[in-house]
Amino acid sequence: MVRKDAYILLREFEKKHYIPQTSFEYFNKIYSNEDMALLKNLVWGTIRNLIKIDWYLSFLVKNLKKTPPASKWMLRLGAYQILNGFKEYVAVNETVKIAKNKRIRGFVNATLKNLIRKKAELALKEPIWVKYSIPEWLYNYLKKYFPEDYVMEFMKKSYSVNPTTLRTNTLKTNREELISLLKGININSTESKHSPYGITIDKAGMAIEKTDLYKNGYFYIQHESSQIIPLILNPKSNERILDMCSAPGGKTTELAQIMNNSGIIDALDIDIDRLELVEKNAERLGIKIINTKLISGDEYIAEKYDKILLDAPCSSAGTSSIHPEVLHRINIDDFVNYSNIQKKLLENAIENLLKPGGTLVYSTCTISNEENTQNMKYLFEKYNNITFEKIDLSLYNIKGYYDGYGYYFYPDETLIPFYVCKIVKTN
């Protein structure tokens, strides 16, 4: 029963704040494609809509916070369906069946039926952060730092599902050929708007990693914002490049592809399992110029580099269209905590690792002022041997919000919110 399994996965999410890939893989083996799509829709849809769902339920249940978790997650699962166009009687009947206990069944049944009756009236007083299901604190935070249209685009994106995009591995094929090879295995795809390597696919629930094209390294699965960052660093063949936070290797392997597999890329990370993925990805894509190093970027010392990519660990607040759980995991303290780690990485890069005349690209997948603008301001005030080079985002057909140092990408169908800044070390 799909709803019961969705409920089990949601309870797993409640404990861990994420759902391991292995849990879905288990159901993949026993479910038809159709049931699997429904399971994913119910689980991720409930998580994406959680703020909204709880707001509605708070008018119907005396104390939602104190409601026992078993009943609460059944209510949330049922409410997701009722608020998102599922057949109401199926939503109620199938959700109620999950409960073993008669009392819980009665409570869930009555509350969901009440929601059906009251939802239109409640919708009239729904605040905008509820409409797009983002935490109220984050909405207020965004309003403090961004223009109104950016806040709107952020919320719309956060509430939508980012499509799957691939990066063509130009060491093995080209974009046109890859589109036709994908068509040959019944996957429709189109050139994406921003990255010259990007392909947006109509995946329809299939596991693209299981295809031979993937196994033979014809592409890397990578959202478009991420594909733009190595292009901004603009590495050349035979240069010596440092990727300070490389795992799982999306941008490292793209750098190597732009360099036509010639030169040196040292790829650091502190997570051994993730660093192994950099090696596996490089091997699959036919890349030979990446040297992985298990070390913290703020402690690493080496001969100086022509260019450095610092795609920093961050609060990831821009990734909610890909990872809807992220907005339930982060809080405002994360912004400050990550900014402290990022400062140390930036300082080591500028003071010890970048050649005079060299370029550093700093990027994050978050929108916090602390992790982006404030960090750049800190560098600007601390160092007199760096300049901030203005990036021309029109080259990639991207609209950016400029903070005086770098840009916050406006999200769109395939772009997620990202921050990027380019620093040149003058001497």
Ligand SMILES: C[S@@+](CC[C@H](N)C(=O)[O-])C[C@H]1O[C@@H](n2cnc3c(N)ncnc32)[C@H](O)[C@@H]1O
């Ligand atoms: C945003 S992810 C990098 C994604 C990667 N650039 C890509 O495109 O595939 C940040 C990475 O930084 C790593 N990390 C965290 N702290 C670090 C540190 N002090 N030094 C180096 N890597 C670190 C994390 O393990 C994580 O893999």
